Amino acid sequence: MTEGTKGKAQSRRRGKPIEVWVTDEEKATITECAEEAGMSRSGYLRALGLNTPIRSVVDFGAVSDLVKVNGDLGRVAGLLKLWLADKHGEGASAIDVESVMMEFRRLQVAIGMKMGAIFKSHR
Incomplete structure (x- = not known):
């Protein structure tokens, strides 16, 4: 594994590179978007170019x-x-007191539904 793969499996060569000229700010934005999707810049741009859906990685710390x-x-x-x-x-x-308890239960259900939706959409 190379240092830039961050523990991912060794990537295979895909063939010919395509040069894309961008500003430093655009490169930073592309890098950030790729990281949010859990992808390399190359994989991210390839997916965009081939109109492949891109999913962001769940922030498991937040969950x-x-x-x-x-x-x-x-x-x-x-x-x-x-x-x-x-x-x-x-x-x-x-x-x-019972009213407050009911509100706590409602919040628990809402949090559980949000967590479930996050995991379901990122499988």
Whole structure:
């Protein structure tokens, strides 16, 4: 493997190169777009030129953060439920607490649906 492949399998020679003249800014933009798609510049430009769909790579770190937030929402909802059971009638009304718990559950479902959609569209 060469240093520029970032752990990918060795690429094969495709034949004749095509020169494309670009400015430094255009090259930087093409490089950034290729990296977002998880492709080499050459592969990215080849895909564009052959009208092949290009998918971006999922930011698995961001999805991992969503998983953590989803878990935190569940824990807070659980704590509210315990508080409601132990301190029935003290502080906030049971209806207000139940309303907050329902909103947490709604947010958990929404986060789960977003995560599922991200993974489904990037397989």
